[in-house]
Amino acid sequence: MSAYDVRGESGILPSRPTTLYLLLATLAVIICYVFYQFFLSPLRNVPGPYLARFTRLWELNSLRAGNFQRTQIAYHEKYGPVVRIAPNRYSITDPAAFKTIYGHGSKFIKSKFYYAFGHPDLTKLDLFSERDIASHALKRRRVSSLYSVTSLLSYEHFVDQNNLQLCSKLEQFAGTGRVFNVPTWMQYYAFDVIGSISVGKSFGYMEMETDPRGILSAIHESMVYGSRVGLFPELHAPLAFVASKAKLPIPFDRVGDFITEQINNRRSGKFTGVQGDFLDKLLDLKDAGKIEEWDIQTTIGANIAAGSDTTAITLSAILYFLIKHPEKAKKLHQEISEYATSGKISDPVTFQEGQKMPYLTAVIKEALRLHPATGMILSRIVPSGGAVLGDYFFPAGSEVGCNPWLINANENIYGSDPRVFRPERWLEASESNSAAMDTNLFSFGTGARTCIGKNISLLEVTKVIPQLFRKFEFVLENPNDEWGADCGWFVKQSFRCRVKVLASNM
Numbered sequence: 001m002s003a004y005d006v007r008g009e010s011g012i013l014p015s016r017p018t019t020l021y022l023l024l025a026t027l028a029v030i031i032c033y034v035f036y037q038f039f040l041s042p043l044r045n046v047p048g049p050y051l052a053r054f055t056r057l058w059e060l061n062s063l064r065a066g067n068f069q070r071t072q073i074a075y076h077e078k079y080g081p082v083v084r085i086a087p088n089r090y091s092i093t094d095p096a097a098f099k100t101i102y103g104h105g106s107k108f109i110k111s112k113f114y115y116a117f118g119h120p121d122l123t124k125l126d127l128f129s130e131r132d133i134a135s136h137a138l139k140r141r142r143v144s145s146l147y148s149v150t151s152l153l154s155y156e157h158f159v160d161q162n163n164l165q166l167c168s169k170l171e172q173f174a175g176t177g178r179v180f181n182v183p184t185w186m187q188y189y190a191f192d193v194i195g196s197i198s199v200g201k202s203f204g205y206m207e208m209e210t211d212p213r214g215i216l217s218a219i220h221e222s223m224v225y226g227s228r229v230g231l232f233p234e235l236h237a238p239l240a241f242v243a244s245k246a247k248l249p250i251p252f253d254r255v256g257d258f259i260t261e262q263i264n265n266r267r268s269g270k271f272t273g274v275q276g277d278f279l280d281k282l283l284d285l286k287d288a289g290k291i292e293e294w295d296i297q298t299t300i301g302a303n304i305a306a307g308s309d310t311t312a313i314t315l316s317a318i319l320y321f322l323i324k325h326p327e328k329a330k331k332l333h334q335e336i337s338e339y340a341t342s343g344k345i346s347d348p349v350t351f352q353e354g355q356k357m358p359y360l361t362a363v364i365k366e367a368l369r370l371h372p373a374t375g376m377i378l379s380r381i382v383p384s385g386g387a388v389l390g391d392y393f394f395p396a397g398s399e400v401g402c403n404p405w406l407i408n409a410n411e412n413i414y415g416s417d418p419r420v421f422r423p424e425r426w427l428e429a430s431e432s433n434s435a436a437m438d439t440n441l442f443s444f445g446t447g448a449r450t451c452i453g454k455n456i457s458l459l460e461v462t463k464v465i466p467q468l469f470r471k472f473e474f475v476l477e478n479p480n481d482e483w484g485a486d487c488g489w490f491v492k493q494s495f496r497c498r499v500k501v502l503a504s505n506m
């Protein structure tokens, strides 16, 4: 046996000394790391699942296991307001910390988690994945007018067209007794609306009932990819590089190709539909030298990726909660009936009219509160100087964030029954409490990075829900069934329904 041969008779250990040294060095690093995490880290006392102290794989595995939003709720119930979910990543529910992280003038930038949702070339980031405060503010300023309340008016007719088509489909379903998956149909609807608003042309999903270009699946795959690779953001650029070298299909390219086609059609005069959409406005901004060519792609892309599934999830939540609580559906129905009889709403209901319906507004807020579309923490980086969050001092560079599923269930703000669907809570609240409920509602995010498309989704939801409930009654396929809901960044539901046309169609 040579001086270096430590294999012994079992042959388990490698014979080459360099391999041995490498193994020993790795072991030493692991031991030092474990020692640091247990005894030296300033955040060593933050509780959480055991494995999360050492590896980001715990969060990845929990996501893969399904229902991640519920896992996070359970861990907060067990450990309190600050929970470690990865070695340097913390979920926080403390209300004061919530304000510090996201409040006015916050210097907590988005974490690198968001890179996995954007272009791997960091010069091509979109509004959602841009992390730098100044670059984000500039990007947002350049397109904010397209999402303003004034612009909404020019999108309203797109919503009306799609509402008509949805109602006509539901009439057919009622006629044939067809059972349908509600979230799938809300997804068809929401994508068709966002297509109309963004490029003047619906995707045609309600018409075709399929996804021939694979856009829906591309968005789904991109979100699941983002939610998982976002936990290992250093892998995003290398993975994209390998995929491009190996000529592997990249799901979001299907969306990119669709957008390029729409831009080319518009420029070549091939487009003959109604204008006044986003693309029109973006091309005007480009001609005026206010935005770059790439901004057209990213703005339309962000609308499709961030604005369709989210709205579909909210609509599905409203329908499900109202089906499960027929007494609340009845109240909504009564409000619609009274408003229609007294001429306070038209057919179709305008956005302005819908916003003045108190019970409708309360139903929408309550569904947004109880089933927010995103199910992970909206992660941010602690700025230089560190910050006290909850009872802990977090050094600069720590990744922290709040999950809408937890912030929206704060008993001090929303009452002692935060997990119950009770729209009345929004109507009973005192003026100051009502303001606190609005400010803490985290479904659209908050602060500088709040959802830019909030008004567009409210436009859709506020107009379509009264149209649906003045004409139809929804019944679960099996009344005792509970819905399924799984989180891959978006918390998508699944449940099946029948629909009946109401005799007292208003």
Ligand code: HEM
Residues within 6 Å of the ligand: 127, 128, 129, 140, 302, 303, 304, 306, 307, 308, 310, 311, 314, 372, 373, 374, 378, 379, 442, 443, 444, 445, 446, 448, 449, 450, 451, 452, 453, 454, 456, 457
């Ligand atoms: C019910 C519907 C919607 C929900 C629940 C929702 C939720 C959110 C949330 C939580 C964020 C913040 C993410 C973060 O801070 O990490 C966000 C940002 C964003 N949303 Fe929405 N969204 C909805 C509809 C829309 C629509 C309709 C559009 C576009 C037409 C849109 C476009 C965007 C964009 C571009 C951002 C990034 C904004 C920025 O960082 O400045 N969203 N959304």
